[in-house]
Amino acid sequence: MGSTSLIIIALFFAMHVLMIRPLQHLMQAVQEIGQGNLTPDIAFSSKDELGQMALSFQNMGRKLKKSQWKVKRLAYHDSLTGLPNRLLFREYLQHMIALARRGNNKMAVLFLDLDNFKRINDTLGHQVGDQLLKKMAARLISILRAEDFIHRETYRNTSEVLARLGGDEFVILLPKIDDSQDAAKVASRILDAMRKSFHVDGQELYVGSSIGISLFPEDATEENDLIKRADAAMYQAKEQGRNNFQFYSASYNLATFEHLSLEGRLRRALANDEFELHYQPQVRAETGEIVGLEALLRWNDPVEGLISPDQFIPIAENSGLIVPIGEWVLRQACRQISAWQAAGLSRVSVSVNVSAIQLQRQECATKVDQVLNETGLDPRYLELEITETALMKVKPEVIDQLGAMQRKGVIISLDDFGTGYSSLSLLQELPIGKLKIDKSFVRDMLTDPKDAAIVSAILLIAKSLGLKSAAEGVETLEQATWLAEKGCDKLQGYLISRPLPAAEMAKLLKSGVITEPLKPILEIF
Structure with a gap:
């Protein structure tokens, strides 16, 4: 019995050593994992x-x-370049802000964006664009000092590592600077380095960069605000001609905020029918007969009242809103002229301004046909005013479409003529029916011999090419007399009439002529 117990004890001890203890170790290992x-x-x-x-x-x-390391790297690094990404940069910036607060240090964030990178991607392909980004990253690393870095792998590692925020955007953190000049020196070094060409896939590429700089603690004390304000400064650098750096400006940021606010209100204005058209008459110089109207857009904002077109048209063009707004103007003007004609008022044409953006969409002709069909207006009573600069930018297909519209009877007028760079040979080829002299020449033509010579030359060109002529900005009787004597066909300006709302314009159209301000001229003719 005793020996049996000893055997059982021995077996149990052996089992514990050979099986139970190893299993316990394995269970502990599983728990640790x-x-x-x-x-x-x-x-x-x-x-x-x-x-x-x-x-x-x-x-x-x-x-x-x-x-786990691969997953973490994917989460914190850019898939194209393998470099730290926005998430890792934000974590590090938060850490450095905490250190800067304790040490009362100054820092700078530089936001860098390549100029015209989209054009390279679109023309040479994304593969070339990706290679360019990698080469740019390597060049950035090579020009930064040891204490300047775009990002670090960890808080303890001081090596220079590039962070790509996305697209062609990069960010640089200068964790210890004495003043803003330190950041300016780094930005200057980067710009100098970027002026050298990149060799990618057999192509020699030149790309500039725009850099925005925000400072801690002057511009912001929080991580998100520092990045946003450096980004805003970068856009300011682009507006200043690209390939330069700009420090964050609170006044510029306010202007940008107001721009965005105005854009949002513009969208609501279109939906809420806050726009209206005023009409400024164009008269025949010899008779005072009203022969045309220019449709001028007005925005009656419910909060600010009337807002100047000079204030909102550039924003509409930049945002692309000019396309639906332009279509609204075209439709409203044609509808109004058609209604006036149906009411028995003078049969006058209406001119509508067409922007370069509307022409570049290559659907202008389709919209014009659609509006003319909807409103029943004869094409002969529609005039499209296109600036000289805009007409120089459009594609040949658009010129062909303008020619087709002209053959249907639509008048194509070259607005602000003399302010652009079109050649006379090109002028002969374009489907134009009228030249409109810019008001900047009319304003000083009686006192500045150069402006007088330009106006005379434009009138001579129009007559030689068989085109009609018109002058805008006519404000004095002397200007009107001079233009009439030189053979200008139509006059437009505050001497004749200010732009009028539709109801007031209808009253003026009942008589069909404006004679009072032009009496001395009419007596001559």
């Missing part, structure tokens, strides 16, 4: 099944750790 320690120390190396199981656990832990 579950708690995040993916490479726990498993303290035995037998070659039996338990040893093989322990080895499998160790291999699994190593693979999990490697996978």
